[in-house]
Amino acid sequence: MDITRLTIHELTELLREGATTSIEITESVFKKIEAVEERVNAYITLTKDEAFKMAEKADKDIREGKAGALSGIPVAVKDNMCMKGVKTTCGSHILENFIPPYDATVVRKLKEAGAVITGKTNLDEFAMGSSTETSYFGVTRNPWDLERVPGGSSGGSAAAVASDECIAALGSDTGGSIRQPAAHCGVVGMKPTYGRISRYGLVAFASSLDQIGPITKDVEDCAIMMNGIAGYDANESTSVPEKVSDYRAFVSRDIEGWTVGIPKEYFIEGIDPEVLSSVNNAIKTMEALGAECREISLPHTEYCVAIYYIIAPSEASSNLARYDGVRYGFRQKGEEDLLDMYKTTRSSGFGAEVKRRIMIGTYALSSGYYDAYYKKASQVRMLLRNDFDEAFRTCDIILTPTTPTPAFTIGEKMDDPLQMYLSDIFTLSTNLAGVPGIVVPCGYTEGGLPIAVQFMASHFEEGKLIQAASAFEKNAGFARRRPEL
Amino acid sequence: MDYEPVIGLEVHAQLLTDTKIFCGCSTKFGEEPNSNTCPICIGLPGVLPVLNRKVVEYAMRMAMATHCRINERNTFARKNYFYPDLPKGYQISQYDHPLAEMGYVDVEINGGKKRIGITRIHMEEDAGKLIHDEEQPLSYVDLNRAGVPLIEIVSEPDMRSPEEGAAYLRRLHEILVYLEICDGNMEEGSFRCDANVSLRPKGREKFGTRAELKNMNSFRNVQRALEYEIVRQRGVLEKGGVVVQETRLWDDYQGITHSMRGKEEAHDYRYFPDPDLVDLSISKAWIEEIATTIPELPMEKRKRFVGEYGIPPYDAGVLTTSRALADFYEKVAELCGNPKIASNWVMGDFLAYLNENKLEVSESPVKPEALADMINLIDNGTISGKIAKEVFEAMWKSGKHPQDIIEKKGLKQMADAGELEKVVDDVLTANPKQIKQYKAGKEQLFGYFVGQTMKATEGKANPQIVNDILKKKLSE
Numbered sequence: 001m002d003i004t005r006l007t008i009h010e011l012t013e014l015l016r017e018g019a020t021t022s023i024e025i026t027e028s029v030f031k032k033i034e035a036v037e038e039r040v041n042a043y044i045t046l047t048k049d050e051a052f053k054m055a056e057k058a059d060k061d062i063r064e065g066k067a068g069a070l071s072g073i074p075v076a077v078k079d080n081m082c083m084k085g086v087k088t089t090c091g092s093h094i095l096e097n098f099i100p101p102y103d104a105t106v107v108r109k110l111k112e113a114g115a116v117i118t119g120k121t122n123l124d125e126f127a128m129g130s131s132t133e134t135s136y137f138g139v140t141r142n143p144w145d146l147e148r149v150p151g152g153s154s155g156g157s158a159a160a161v162a163s164d165e166c167i168a169a170l171g172s173d174t175g176g177s178i179r180q181p182a183a184h185c186g187v188v189g190m191k192p193t194y195g196r197i198s199r200y201g202l203v204a205f206a207s208s209l210d211q212i213g214p215i216t217k218d219v220e221d222c223a224i225m226m227n228g229i230a231g232y233d234a235n236e237s238t239s240v241p242e243k244v245s246d247y248r249a250f251v252s253r254d255i256e257g258w259t260v261g262i263p264k265e266y267f268i269e270g271i272d273p274e275v276l277s278s279v280n281n282a283i284k285t286m287e288a289l290g291a292e293c294r295e296i297s298l299p300h301t302e303y304c305v306a307i308y309y310i311i312a313p314s315e316a317s318s319n320l321a322r323y324d325g326v327r328y329g330f331r332q333k334g335e336e337d338l339l340d341m342y343k344t345t346r347s348s349g350f351g352a353e354v355k356r357r358i359m360i361g362t363y364a365l366s367s368g369y370y371d372a373y374y375k376k377a378s379q380v381r382m383l384l385r386n387d388f389d390e391a392f393r394t395c396d397i398i399l400t401p402t403t404p405t406p407a408f409t410i411g412e413k414m415d416d417p418l419q420m421y422l423s424d425i426f427t428l429s430t431n432l433a434g435v436p437g438i439v440v441p442c443g444y445t446e447g448g449l450p451i452a453v454q455f456m457a458s459h460f461e462e463g464k465l466i467q468a469a470s471a472f473e474k475n476a477g478f479a480r481r482r483p484e485l
Numbered sequence: 486m487d488y489e490p491v492i493g494l495e496v497h498a499q500l501l502t503d504t505k506i507f508c509g510c511s512t513k514f515g516e517e518p519n520s521n522t523c524p525i526c527i528g529l530p531g532v533l534p535v536l537n538r539k540v541v542e543y544a545m546r547m548a549m550a551t552h553c554r555i556n557e558r559n560t561f562a563r564k565n566y567f568y569p570d571l572p573k574g575y576q577i578s579q580y581d582h583p584l585a586e587m588g589y590v591d592v593e594i595n596g597g598k599k600r601i602g603i604t605r606i607h608m609e610e611d612a613g614k615l616i617h618d619e620e621q622p623l624s625y626v627d628l629n630r631a632g633v634p635l636i637e638i639v640s641e642p643d644m645r646s647p648e649e650g651a652a653y654l655r656r657l658h659e660i661l662v663y664l665e666i667c668d669g670n671m672e673e674g675s676f677r678c679d680a681n682v683s684l685r686p687k688g689r690e691k692f693g694t695r696a697e698l699k700n701m702n703s704f705r706n707v708q709r710a711l712e713y714e715i716v717r718q719r720g721v722l723e724k725g726g727v728v729v730q731e732t733r734l735w736d737d738y739q740g741i742t743h744s745m746r747g748k749e750e751a752h753d754y755r756y757f758p759d760p761d762l763v764d765l766s767i768s769k770a771w772i773e774e775i776a777t778t779i780p781e782l783p784m785e786k787r788k789r790f791v792g793e794y795g796i797p798p799y800d801a802g803v804l805t806t807s808r809a810l811a812d813f814y815e816k817v818a819e820l821c822g823n824p825k826i827a828s829n830w831v832m833g834d835f836l837a838y839l840n841e842n843k844l845e846v847s848e849s850p851v852k853p854e855a856l857a858d859m860i861n862l863i864d865n866g867t868i869s870g871k872i873a874k875e876v877f878e879a880m881w882k883s884g885k886h887p888q889d890i891i892e893k894k895g896l897k898q899m900a901d902a903g904e905l906e907k908v909v910d911d912v913l914t915a916n917p918k919q920i921k922q923y924k925a926g927k928e929q930l931f932g933y934f935v936g937q938t939m940k941a942t943e944g945k946a947n948p949q950i951v952n953d954i955l956k957k958k959l960s961e
């Protein structure tokens with residue numbers, strides 16, 4: 001048996017029974033990494049030494065009956081979350097050698113829950129992208145088809161879970177960066193409510209949109225990971241002191257009698273026909289489970305891309321100002337004066353996509369343009385949020401496609417940023433509205449590429465998402481498929 | 486043409502909180518460079534700010550003391566610019582919804598009163614400090630100050646002369662210090678001032694083009710810089726030139742301002758609401774709670790001292806320069822029941838000794854109770870005013886009670902007429918020549934006899950009784 005193919009809940013059971021040890025699981029995972037990583041390139045940094053220490057400790061804790069929710073489970077962390085003493089690069093040249101002196105709150109929580117951290121996964125530079133192609137450390141390949149992208153920006157985490165190079169992973173999602181790669185890699189990904197999981201230690205891309213979440217092999221694992229990392233954090237002002245449910249308790253409940261909203265604005269021309277038919281089948285599955293699927297409208301959907309590509313770059317232009325070569329990270333040598341140091345450091349330290357977004361954001365915030373761009377975008381964002389509030393008055397959840405197409409080929413959209421931006425068209429809205437979303441596999445193309453359906457719920461209703469996604473997963477028949485590598 | 490200056494001032498005051506505005510680091514001045522820092526205030530990737538509640542409360546005190554309207558909704562904004570002392574590449578400040586607006590302070594100028602409007606007061610974080618190597622082309626960054634809380638107090642362009650500017654600054658300074666929210670130290674940068682100055686033809690309403698003056702680190706320099714700048718702008722205008730809108734630096738050594746050559750003006754700070762901080766809402770209850778912590782302010786205190794204690798306005802001014810001194814004085818005045826003498830002693834010997842020894846009021850070895858007792862001993866004739874000076878010195882040095890000193894040193898006043906008569910007789914016997922001259926009409930010699938008598942008693946004689954005896958004896 002290849003134990004790397006198992007889920008958190010299955011491995012936890014084996015660990016509890018004494019049928020395996022964390023050391024054994026960790027060894028298997030690192031063997032798998034050795035076998036496939038050259039082809040997939042999911043990781044930027046492996047933390048093998050630390051991992052075995054954590055595994056040893058987990059085994060001891062399990063023996064002594066002190067096991068945490070994730071004890072002994074190998075988990076990968078996207079390389080934009082700080083881990084004390086381990087390089088945190090954000091996929092950027094400018095942070096190539098940056099070693100944080102502190103743990104992000106989520107990393108601390110993983111450690112406290114007994115997880116074994118295997119390493120830091122690849123991402124689009126500063127999480128800006130939808131294909132993991134903009135990483136300074138090379139592209140990550142989709143385990144289902146190595147010529148294709150895994151999606152992004154959490155492409156490394158999604159590919160690592162799909163190729164069993166870890167059991168579960170953390171990603172971050174600013175406009176779809178967990179859900180879109182999870183969809184392309186045939187795994188489960190959740191973006192929780194804004195404020196549900198601490199951002200402290202997550203290197204900021206767009207602060208009002210960023211949210212950390214799990215990427216897992218199935219919905220139950222997603223619930224287990226959420227139990228481990230969700231909750232209020234006094235280190236973050238935007239953290240919400242809302243009660244955290246036991247998400248695992250939602251796993252085997254049915255959804256009989258639920259109302260599922262199907263927003264017509266998400267079924268646009270240009271959706272790949274295979275994606276469309278899989279999502280239509282998902283609607284049928286939900287109906288078969290006793291839910292009522294009803295067409296609804298989210299009238300401001302058409303503005304999502306425009307709002308997002310003003311707000312996210314604006315915040316990014318300010319968030320990335322600290323990478324100036326003064327205190328840490330990369331500095332271009334040979335500067336003539338201060339201004340020259342800033343210019344040469346930032347122009348050679350950042351990649352093209354990051355620079356493009358810094359320029360867009362700087363422009364949008366400039367005096368004379370602020371009102372027309374940033375301010376207007378913020379106002380329309382409120383309207384979009386109202387759309388969701390309105391919809392959730394009558395719907396338990398909303399169902400949409402996750403991406404307009406399955407995973408595209410490497411290089412296909414690199415010269416066409418607009419096409420690239422449109423690959424997030426169905427995932428941006430939840431970040432703008434702050435509501436949670438989850439994606440679950442709902443089919444495969446003829447060529448064998450995964451397709452996913454997305455469920456959204458009202459603020460802090462992650463439990464409902466787990467409930468719906470798990471009911472769907474059990475009945476749709478696409479769970480547990482793995483690529484052959 | 487007759488020109489009128491128009492002056493507005495922007496004051497940055499460092500708040501005396503123990504910890505920084507968005508992290509738990511100490512705000513202590515003068516520590517080893519970069520020792521009061523943490524991932525948050527040095528702007529490491531991934532860190533987030535959490536607002537220090539004390540900062541808001543201190544800022545609210547200033548807002549209330551200057552009659553501002555406190556906004557219920559406060560937001561924080563990012564002011565974006567690059568400089569090596571600014572770790573995040575932006576300063577967290579307030580822009581659209583500041584803490585407080587529309588206040589004023591009254592200042593006394595040339596015996597009259599003038600009201601200066603306050604446009605706004607907002608909270609923000611301080612930047613770090615650059616230290617330049619003198620031997621090689623290298624600069625170091627010290628981030629101890631980064632994240633230290635500041636309030637910026639922006640005045641209306643209501644001042645019309647450098648004197649008014651200085652008076653306004655002094656007024657803000659004393660209020661801040663009275664509120665115990667700022668130590669007011671200008672040299673260490675806890676109280677900083679920038680000035681906007683323009684000229685307009687007298688009688689015209691429209692403002693002229695202004696220059697912004699920076700780098701003035703004392704009240705005197707603010708006044709000198711304003712004076713210089715007014716003369717400079719008048720010169721430009723009188724020659725038919727135009728004043729350029731620019732930032733000018735005050736050069737203390739040369740006594741001039743010089744242009745930063747428009748560098749600063751190119752700044753577009755791209756303010757936008759900081760997404761890492763939620764709106765701060767200030768309730769009525771919170772405002773009421775803070776209102777109870779506001780002490781009597783110097784101007785009101787001065788007025789009360791004049792009315793209640795009958796001391797001259799000048800004395801009241803000196804005694805209220807600090808809250809500690811005013812409290813000390815009031816205690817002495819109340820305990821001895823003689824506010825006028827108390828004022829003389831506190832303003833005189835007490836302040837002189839404090840200054841000479843560079844001590845704070847609280848560090849004085851002479852406590853108000855002891856000083857009040859000493860004044861009582863003068864009042865009841867136990868010691869003379871002259872001896873009291875000696876007693877005070879001994880009290881300062883030993884910290885002992887005046888009664889003990891007087892007894893130990895035998896400084897008690899001689900008030901026994903019989904005893905004094907004997908001394909006077911001895912003095913007169915020893916000075917026959919002077920008696921003759923006195924009797925011949927040289928009356929100013931009376932003082933000489935008093936002096937000789939005092940000398941013979943080592944100053945302990947009661948001067949009134951000595952006077953009486955001498956008058957009687959010399960007219961015999």
Ligand SMILES: [Zn+2]
Nearest residue numbers: 508510523526
């Ligand atoms: Zn700090």
